[in-house]
Amino acid sequence: MKNDTFVVNSTARIEAFSDGVFAIAITLLILELKVPVISVFQDKRDLMIALKNLWPSYFAYVFSFLIIGIYWLNHHYIFQLFKRVNHMFGILNLVFLMTISFLPFPTAVFAKYLNDDVHRYSAVTFYTIGLLLPAIAWTTTWIYGSRDYRLIDHKLSPDFVRKLTSLYSWSTVVYVLALILSLVNEWLGLATCVLLTLKFLLPPVRPVYRKG
């Protein structure tokens, strides 16, 4: 295949570039937090109260930070399994990074309207879409690279590869479910996203290699 003529037997520069995008997207999340503006003649505790009322922003910051951080840890993890990259994989990884660096925007929408009874519904739905996009891109990238051992280490056990494919596919399904639930009840959709994230805070499965 023409496409495969350009396989590069190193993942170093693609990892460095991805690390850069991850590090910037995760740090830009803080820009969503705005300093409260307080009129002058007030009690000295008013600023502290205004800062406390920003709790939706703190929650959104912490949650999105963990989400991006976990994707980084997993990116680190699966790149140990890849042995080479090709142009198509570079494009898919780029699309995945596009969904990661998009996250500060739904996070800002979510933070602004989480405490707003009228608009919380749309904000949570939009945030769930924001979380679904990287899940889809991630699963697609993994399936492209692992199908028929296209780019991954040939010594990995087929069972282990299938297990990862299944894990990533199910996670995507859970985000779709969270999206549907958020259309019914926004707290239910959000809770589903939080639970899935807690699951991914657990250590990943150890890679299993073929015997002999």
Next chain:
Amino acid sequence: MKNDTFVVNSTARIEAFSDGVFAIAITLLILELKVPVISVFQDKRDLMIALKNLWPSYFAYVFSFLIIGIYWLNHHYIFQLFKRVNHMFGILNLVFLMTISFLPFPTAVFAKYLNDDVHRYSAVTFYTIGLLLPAIAWTTTWIYGSRDYRLIDHKLSPDFVRKLTSLYSWSTVVYVLALILSLVNEWLGLATCVLLTLKFLLPPVRPVYRKG
């Protein structure tokens, strides 16, 4: 030549710095998206509609992300062909990076006015200029480095070097054409830019070396 006394036989640090600028410029694109401000007494679907109406921003984000990403892939690609760098090349690469990190600004102008019948004309023209600048800087950098094998690998075939020079020069010409077209009809200019970008999503030509 005095200039050449300072040839460095490594491209590592210039690549690391360039990767940093690429990663930041591509991630800053998201700051162009602004959270919609909605007055309080409204329907719960209003925020979702406002978010949908941001489609020019999403399009601008995705398009500029792909443009910068493709330049990064190509930067990665041609740095495999360079064997050394000198001061002039460092300056030219700096000017190229200046045009890349300028892109978030025409992107923001484009996103804000793409859906505005009066100002779309100027916005598309300005965006096309924003796309033309890195094309000119890129082609200049390539021609400087490849002319008489100044900095590239001496083993590369002359035909292959000519083919790349021709590809980059023609792309610049197409952006000039897109700029002229955008003065006539903004959609025509934009379509030309999109088509050229799709072409660059295809895998690059495999480097060809001299025989023997």
Next chain:
Amino acid sequence: MKNDTFVVNSTARIEAFSDGVFAIAITLLILELKVPVISVFQDKRDLMIALKNLWPSYFAYVFSFLIIGIYWLNHHYIFQLFKRVNHMFGILNLVFLMTISFLPFPTAVFAKYLNDDVHRYSAVTFYTIGLLLPAIAWTTTWIYGSRDYRLIDHKLSPDFVRKLTSLYSWSTVVYVLALILSLVNEWLGLATCVLLTLKFLLPPVRPVYRKG
């Protein structure tokens, strides 16, 4: 332990990612400074006066820059002592980075209200909380990694390890003290933070290894 099945004998990628977050968080501090807006018919020295009146912002910028810079130097320092990383350590380091990249926000609050007699009280208290969080995360990460030589070099002397644990724990205690003091008198709380920072500008202790 399941958790330890995934020990990685290299700290390279976690250091690169952390360096990225440090570099971005420290550079984003500048975004807190806003260009003064001056109405047109005024004296030509008015802009200079407005720029001078930004001294709380300059102080906040310099102080937070030094704080993040010192954490970076110390991160560099203790990663020379670590020989391997595991998943839990990756999560703890992520939480630490979350507190570092949070700092631009309390810095902006602090800068805006430092010169405001009514709101200074809350602003300094909030800033002190902002400084306490990375201290807690740092000490926790160190204790997790050094306890029973879980991840650090086995050749380090037990005395030296105890000395570092004690240093980091006491620093956290001093930040708690600064927080309590800031509730009594904001200048006292701030002075405590400044003194602790000056102490950390001194060179760190040289690592001591077991004999023989």
Next chain:
Amino acid sequence: MKNDTFVVNSTARIEAFSDGVFAIAITLLILELKVPVISVFQDKRDLMIALKNLWPSYFAYVFSFLIIGIYWLNHHYIFQLFKRVNHMFGILNLVFLMTISFLPFPTAVFAKYLNDDVHRYSAVTFYTIGLLLPAIAWTTTWIYGSRDYRLIDHKLSPDFVRKLTSLYSWSTVVYVLALILSLVNEWLGLATCVLLTLKFLLPPVRPVYRKG
């Protein structure tokens, strides 16, 4: 000396962190450019005119980009001469990076008021201060590291070391001169800064080593 007990015979991580700060500071310059807001009922060329009227911003962007880029090239250059780093050098380099990542702020002030007859005076003076600060920090860092060959390669010729010290000291003097001139006439001060920058676009002196 206590201070020297902690000499590290590698400059790799300090270079990587510095590269990160350089890359981010240079890319953040674009955030100074604001999309013009145009009221709706106007001519279709009005946006283009508004974009043309941003020329002070383009000039400020290009100029500061070149300044930071040249510092990066020079940082790259002198780190080839350093063989080791100590804690004090780490702090001095940090202070230097603080002045570099401060530059987007005076750049934004300069861009906003360059075309304003009343406030140009203060804006240029402030920008010149912004350029003077990294020059002072740079020269201090170089003198600290090169004095008595504290951290630089012992094989470098004393003449060459003296020549660099003299070059950096004189550049600082020229920025002081530019600052004084800007108090008399802002265009004179600005022209001095531009000329000095053009001089640094020339290739740096080739390092000279001792004979034998």
